[in-house]
Structure formats: structure tokens, C-alpha cells
Amino acid sequence: MNKRYLLFIVLVLIAANAFAQPNGMIGDRMAIFYPPSFDAPRHLPSLALLKEPVVKGKVSGNWKILPVFKWNEGKSIVEITLNETVDFYGTGEVVGPLKRNGQYVQLWNSDNYGYTKNEGKNLYQSHPWVMGVRDDGTAFGVLADNTYKQSIQTDGELITITSEGPAFRLIIIERENPKELVKALAELTGKMELPPLWALGFQQCRYSYYPDERVKAIADRFREEKIPADVIWMDIDYMDGYRIFTFDKEGFPDPKGLNQYLKDRGFKSVYMIDPGVKVDKDYSIYQQGSAGNHWVQTKHGKEYNGAVWPGQCAFPDFTRPETQKWWASLYAPFMNLGIDGIWNDMNEPAVFNTPEGTMPEDNLHRGGGSLPQDSHLRYHNVYGLLMVRSSREGILAANPTLRPFVLSRANFLGGQRYAATWTGDNVSNWNHLKMSIPMSINLGLSGQPFNGADIGGFGGFANAELLGQWMAIGAYYPFSRNHAEKSSDQHEPWALGKKTANASRTALNRRYMLMPFLYTLFQEASTNGLPIMRPLFMADSKDKNLRTQQEAFMWGEDLVIIPSWAENVSLPKGNWKTLRLDDTPDNDHFQATLKIREGSIIPTGPIIQNTTAYSIDSLTLYVNPDSKVQAAGRLYHDDGNGFGYRSGDYAVYEFKATPGAANTLMITVNTVEGNKKTKSVYRVAVVMDSKIVYSEWVNGNNITVPLN
Structure with missing residues (x-):
């Protein structure tokens, strides 16, 4: 009888985990909805939310948006029928228009060069978040608290979220306008930390600057040209055979000396660190990882190996607390060489020569602490988030008095707490230049304010006109970095002639003059979660003429930035006046037009070459x-x-x-x-x-x- 009684108690507890989850209000106009069968251990703890929400009361009878949970052909589905006209936004890092009506997005982080795979429906990050703006300007948000492979379809008055994992819970937020809605999202998922000031400066990168003398020459040329810049980036060729945390002895024999050379000229250095660790029994990082049992495993419990840049690699299992601690510990000797920031790339994770460009869905993450053991299907979308969290902790431990800077290609909703981001491997064409603006705006509307696109386009060949236009508007990305792959032409501001160099200098002079205003916007974003780069409709959500404006954008509330190529831009109501910094006329056709809001004051500083002079x-x-x-x-x-x-x-x-x-x-x-x-x-x-x-x-x- 005792054994039967114990079995009964166990079954009751299991059932409680699976079923007894009440819908209810978790905050001011925030409701949480559970499916009839919610398998808590398969979803919790949430990696998107700052803390586990607590139901404080019942959902009121006049609550407008009620999800319907379904199960069909092995997939969990949520449908939300709105019964009113709504404009959709958000959904994270996405290609296509700013307004997301009639769009399909797959949330499965993918290495997607040129945004061509799967027609760009899934890119490097996943944000299960939809913003809706009604005709009257009020706004609501739908957050699917689910890390499994899923998709979002927005059709007319219907939102459909389909997941390949177990039935998931949903949070719905109501607010009076989009601005307040993004603030509410930040209260749930967290805000970015205030970055170091230098990270707001212009940054120059290439795959790759090699050897170190080439890095020095790039730095010197910036100062000779008097084109403002703060950061030089090192792509993977600085490494010894692409082994992370190592240096090529011929090309980079003295990394500490190189970093000091850059510092003496007002530059910071950022170095790439990928997750893939080369399988090499003579390589200390692989030795440590194997000794500590730190690798992701196959479904059979064996070390998983997959091909990336170094060849066959093992991958840290960031669900394990021991692995998180070990990974963080690797940064101290690295940062002590005078390195200022870290670039975590390839962390979807990308794996070559596989059907989906990543590891198998049935790979095993063993978990620990609060995270349970589960499959890669569950942890794939948060692999990058877990990696950058550990990286940030390691950098902070190495330099506890300095603000860390981490850039990540892969991330998830809530990942703004740990890293800045960019929109991945775009290409050098006008479409990708123009698309970069709605991409960055929707990332900001999804909780990630510190973002930008590769200026000039990563892949392909930019001509002088395209590069000049991209530099002129990329100077206003929150994260402003020029980057190109090794097979492309040089994309430095001076590389394609004097006109492009002059256009770049003018645009970047303006960014640096606006630095007091920009830094203030970053500080505000770190306290309230609002985007730095905003859609025009955020100034007046009742004005439907602004809902599709995706060429111009705002910095905060007070400055509108209009690219020279923009057509038919409608401004928010008010007497917006053209702002000419220091009253100097534009001396080229590249420059964006700046409009200052009626009733505003914008602080600016002098022209400087880098933020050490700020x-x-x-x-x-x-x-x-x-x-x-x-x-x-x-x-x-x-x-x-x-x-x-x-x-x-x-x-x-x-x-x-x-x-x-x-x-x-x-x-x-x-x-x-x-x-x-x-x-x-x-x-x-x-x-x-x-x-x-x-x-x-x-x-x-x-x-x-x-x-x-």
C-alpha cells in the first residue's frame, strides 16, 4: 500500500507540473496564458524573462486578446484572432518591410550569408515577440515564452505561432502606445547595460586585417585622413589555425604590443572568439574542455564534433554551470593583453556541411543548476545567449572596474542584457542598404536597442556611390561598423576615392558632434529599454501615414534622420526644422538630412577624432x-x-x-x-x-x- 501511495503522489506531482497552471494578471495590463497541458520542466526557467512571473489576479472579463491553444500533427499552436485592424511590428531580426502584416518568420537561428537561405525567413537571432498597433494608436504585445523551433505568421487579424516543442505559455501586454509597450517589454526581458562610451564611436573591421602591420596601417590612415574612428576589429585570421584564444605567431607575434600601438593612437581593439574549439589533443583549450567534460554530446552521450573554420570542433555546453565558469575563466589572460572587447561569432551555432547548418536537433545539453538536461531542439535558439552571458561574465571578472563590450551574431529575446548585435552577413547592394533600416528598427522594437548593419555590405563589391551612401546613413546606426569579407574590395572610407572619403568624414564628424546627445539616448535605453533608432510612428502612433515609413528614422524623440535617397517621407506633426550642425552646408549629395523637433534642445560637442577626446x-x-x-x-x-x-x-x-x-x-x-x-x-x-x-x-x- 505504501508503494502504491507513493506512486500516486508522484503521479499527482507530475500532473501538477503538466496541468495546474492558472492564467492571470502578472502586472499592470500584463496577462499570462497557459495551455491546458503545460510541461513546466520542458520550458522553465525562462531564458527570455528576468524572473518567473507571479499571477496576482484573474484575467478581467473585458480583456481583449485571448489566445487559443491547439495541437496538430505533433506541433503546438497558438492562434490569436483580433477582430480589429492592426499593424504588426517587431518579430526581431527579420528581412523585408517594417510593417510585418502578412509575413512569415521562422525562429531558428541560422548562419544565413546574404539572407538567401530559406528566402531569409530565419536569420541569426530569434525574438518570439509581436507588436500590434491599433487604429487608435494603442498597442499590444504578444510574447511566446518558448525557445524551441517555432514560426510566427501574421495574416490580417490573425497571429499564429507554431512550435515543434511542447505547448508553451504566452504573455500579452496592453499599453496606450508603442513607446510604453517597449518599456513594458524591457521590464519583462531586461535592459541593455550602459556600454562604454568608445563603443558608440565608429568601428572598422575586415575579414581579415593580416598581419598586425596591416592593422597598424589602417589605424594610421584613419588619423591621417582625419576620419573619426574608435575601434579596429580582428577577425579569425589573427588566430593560430583558427584556434580560439591563440595568436598566429608570424602575423601577430606581439598582440600586447599591437594593442598598445592602437591605444597610443586613440583606438580600442575587439577580437573574435567563436564557440567551436578545434579537436586537437595538443591544444590546451581542447584539453581543458575534454578534462572538464564541457562539450555538447550526441544523443548517445558521446562528444559531438562538427566542422567549422578550424576543422572538426567540439562545442561548449553552456547549459552546464561548470562549463559557464570554465568558459568565463578563459578571458582573463586574453583580456590582459590589452584587448578591449569581444566578438562572439558563429554562435547559432554554425556547423558546416550539415542539412541545416547547425548541430543535430537531438544532440544533448546536460544542463545543471536551474537548467534541466534537454535536446538541442530546446537550447539551439539560446545557445548564443548562453555563450555571451558567460563571455560577459568572464570579461567583467578580468576587468571588474570597466564596462564590458560583447558583440554577438546569434541571440534570443532578452539577450540585450548581455551583448550588442548586428544583422549578420549582408551584401553590397542597394536593397540591403535600404533594408538595414527596417531591420534595425524592428530589432529595437523587440528589445535590442544596440544594433546595426555591416556598413558597405559584408559580401560582394561596393562601388564608390554605394559605399558613400552607406557611410552617410550608417553613421547613424546605434552600432556603427564598416565590415567586409576577404574576397571583396577594400571598404575603408578612403578606399574608393576622395568623394567617398569626404562623405564619410562629414557623416562621422556629425556622429561625433552629436555624441553628447547619442550617449544620453544610450543611457536612457539602459534605464527604460527604449530604442535609440526608432520608427517615425513612435512619435505619433495615431498618425497612420507614419506606419509604413521605413526609410527615415528617429534618434530618440527629437531628431529625424532622412537618407539622401529617401522618397516621400512624411514627418510627424509639428514644425520640424532642418538642423545643419555648425550651420555648414552639405558639401556632397550623400549626407542625410537632419530634422530637429519643435520644442527640443539637442546638445552637441566639437568635432573629435575619437572618444578619448570626448x-x-x-x-x-x-x-x-x-x-x-x-x-x-x-x-x-x-x-x-x-x-x-x-x-x-x-x-x-x-x-x-x-x-x-x-x-x-x-x-x-x-x-x-x-x-x-x-x-x-x-x-x-x-x-x-x-x-x-x-x-x-x-x-x-x-x-x-x-x-x-
Whole structure:
């Protein structure tokens, strides 16, 4: 009887895991819905969410969006019928239009050169998230808390999410507009950490700069050309036979000396680290990984090997706490060579000569701690997220007083907590240039604000016109990096002639002049999750004319950026005026038009060659007063590299413009947050319809500008 009773208790507990999950409200206008049969151990803990949601009450009777759970032909399905007109956005890293109505996306991270495989329906990252914007401007979000291979189809008034894993739960959020919805998403999935200031600078990469003398020559040429830049990147050819955490003895005999050479010229260095570890019994990393039993296994419990750049490789099993700790420990001696940042690539994970370009779905991840043992089908989409989490922890342990920088090709919803990203291996053509804008915007609407595309196109050959146009708009990507593969022509700003070099210099001068404003946007994104690069409809979600605008975009709320090739751009309501930094006319046809919002103040600095020269000692405040001759703006400032801001070593300045006597404009500067003490001199630039009116430079917090 006792054995039968114990068996009964076990069955009850199993059933409780599978069935007893109540739907309910988990926060302000946030509801969670469970399928009739929810296998918690197959889904939990969530890797997308910051913490496990707690049901605090029942779903109200007037809740609009109710999912229907189905099971068909071995697949779990959720259907949401909306019964109203909705414009869809988000769904992460996707090709195609900004508006996602009538689109199919497969969420299965894939090495997809040129976005050609599967017609680009699945790329390097997966974000099971759909934003809907109604006719009245209100917005809702649908989050599928599911890491298994799945797809999202948006047809008319129907959202269908189909998964090859067990039935999954769904979170639905209601908000008054898209801006508040993205904030709510960030509350659930986390926000990016404030990056080091240098990561906001322009960055130059190639597959590959070899040998180290070539790296030095690139750095020197930037300074000779006076084209601003902050970072030089090392692709895989710096390694010894593509073995990670090693250096080619002939091409890179003194990496510490190389990194110091770059630092002396105001550059940071970022080095690639892939997950694949070469199977080589004489290679210390492979020896350590084998001794620690750190590798992903086949379904039969044997070490899985797959071909990548080094040849046959083993792959760390990042679900194991012991493996996470071991992987993190590899970074200290590497970073101690003066390396500033890490690039985790090929971490979908990519595996050559396989049907889907990755490891088998039935491979085994053994888990540990809170993560259970399960198949690669479950953990594939979060392999990159788990890798960059360990990488970030290792970099931070190596340099605990410095903000880490990690760039990752693969990621998952919530992965913004650990790494920046880019849109993978695009190609050099006009379509990919134009497509980069809606791609970056939708990533931002899916919780990842720090993103960008390879400027110039990674694959193929850019001509001078295309490169100039791409540099002119890529200067405004949140992550701004020029990159190209080894079989392409050189894509450095000067490589295709003086016109392209001049266009690049002008565009990057403007990015660096706008650095005080841009850094403030990054700080805001780290606190509220809002994108840096935003769609125009975020300024007025009720204006349906803005819903399909995918050529122009916004930086924050106050600046619209319009590429020179954009056509029929509709601006949000208001008197947006053209902003010419320092009132200099465009000297080429490449430059984007900048529009400053009515009622805003944008702080800018002088032209600098890199962020080591950044300061707020002298600031020009561009002002576009509203109809009441009023305006406001904000500036965030800290040391740019450490964590002192967490204990108050920062300052937030508030700028306010009001009408003064005798047709003047009065601007006041007040410190409203933080303990950091700084002294700045200010110049005010009032943006008029056909000119800019400048004040004198003023050493103080009150500036008056005559408007006549």
C-alpha cells in the first residue's frame, strides 16, 4: 500500500507540473496564458524573462486578446484572432518591410550569408515577440515564452505561432502606445547595460586585417585622413589555425604590443572568439574542455564534433554551470593583453556541411543548476545567449572596474542584457542598404536597442556611390561598423576615392558632434529599454501615414534622420526644422538630412577624432522653440568607462528655453540628478527657418540669445 501511495503522489506531482497552471494578471495590463497541458520542466526557467512571473489576479472579463491553444500533427499552436485592424511590428531580426502584416518568420537561428537561405525567413537571432498597433494608436504585445523551433505568421487579424516543442505559455501586454509597450517589454526581458562610451564611436573591421602591420596601417590612415574612428576589429585570421584564444605567431607575434600601438593612437581593439574549439589533443583549450567534460554530446552521450573554420570542433555546453565558469575563466589572460572587447561569432551555432547548418536537433545539453538536461531542439535558439552571458561574465571578472563590450551574431529575446548585435552577413547592394533600416528598427522594437548593419555590405563589391551612401546613413546606426569579407574590395572610407572619403568624414564628424546627445539616448535605453533608432510612428502612433515609413528614422524623440535617397517621407506633426550642425552646408549629395523637433534642445560637442577626446567642456545647444518660444532637452554625463555612475558619479543636466525680454530667448541649465561636478561653457544655436542664430560662448548656466 505504501508503494502504491507513493506512486500516486508522484503521479499527482507530475500532473501538477503538466496541468495546474492558472492564467492571470502578472502586472499592470500584463496577462499570462497557459495551455491546458503545460510541461513546466520542458520550458522553465525562462531564458527570455528576468524572473518567473507571479499571477496576482484573474484575467478581467473585458480583456481583449485571448489566445487559443491547439495541437496538430505533433506541433503546438497558438492562434490569436483580433477582430480589429492592426499593424504588426517587431518579430526581431527579420528581412523585408517594417510593417510585418502578412509575413512569415521562422525562429531558428541560422548562419544565413546574404539572407538567401530559406528566402531569409530565419536569420541569426530569434525574438518570439509581436507588436500590434491599433487604429487608435494603442498597442499590444504578444510574447511566446518558448525557445524551441517555432514560426510566427501574421495574416490580417490573425497571429499564429507554431512550435515543434511542447505547448508553451504566452504573455500579452496592453499599453496606450508603442513607446510604453517597449518599456513594458524591457521590464519583462531586461535592459541593455550602459556600454562604454568608445563603443558608440565608429568601428572598422575586415575579414581579415593580416598581419598586425596591416592593422597598424589602417589605424594610421584613419588619423591621417582625419576620419573619426574608435575601434579596429580582428577577425579569425589573427588566430593560430583558427584556434580560439591563440595568436598566429608570424602575423601577430606581439598582440600586447599591437594593442598598445592602437591605444597610443586613440583606438580600442575587439577580437573574435567563436564557440567551436578545434579537436586537437595538443591544444590546451581542447584539453581543458575534454578534462572538464564541457562539450555538447550526441544523443548517445558521446562528444559531438562538427566542422567549422578550424576543422572538426567540439562545442561548449553552456547549459552546464561548470562549463559557464570554465568558459568565463578563459578571458582573463586574453583580456590582459590589452584587448578591449569581444566578438562572439558563429554562435547559432554554425556547423558546416550539415542539412541545416547547425548541430543535430537531438544532440544533448546536460544542463545543471536551474537548467534541466534537454535536446538541442530546446537550447539551439539560446545557445548564443548562453555563450555571451558567460563571455560577459568572464570579461567583467578580468576587468571588474570597466564596462564590458560583447558583440554577438546569434541571440534570443532578452539577450540585450548581455551583448550588442548586428544583422549578420549582408551584401553590397542597394536593397540591403535600404533594408538595414527596417531591420534595425524592428530589432529595437523587440528589445535590442544596440544594433546595426555591416556598413558597405559584408559580401560582394561596393562601388564608390554605394559605399558613400552607406557611410552617410550608417553613421547613424546605434552600432556603427564598416565590415567586409576577404574576397571583396577594400571598404575603408578612403578606399574608393576622395568623394567617398569626404562623405564619410562629414557623416562621422556629425556622429561625433552629436555624441553628447547619442550617449544620453544610450543611457536612457539602459534605464527604460527604449530604442535609440526608432520608427517615425513612435512619435505619433495615431498618425497612420507614419506606419509604413521605413526609410527615415528617429534618434530618440527629437531628431529625424532622412537618407539622401529617401522618397516621400512624411514627418510627424509639428514644425520640424532642418538642423545643419555648425550651420555648414552639405558639401556632397550623400549626407542625410537632419530634422530637429519643435520644442527640443539637442546638445552637441566639437568635432573629435575619437572618444578619448570626448568631454562636455564646451557644448553647443541647438534649439527649435515651439509656438510659445519654449523648448527643453537633457544631457547625461559620466566617466564613460566605469561603474561609478551606479553610486552617483554622474550628472544629468536639464536645458530649458523660455521667452525673454526684447525678443530674446533665455536658456537655463540645471543639474537635476547625480553628484558629478563639471564646468561647461555653452553656446546656443537657435534653428530658424532659413538660418541659425548663435549666442556668444557663455561660462555659466544662463544664456540669452537675441532672436532678431
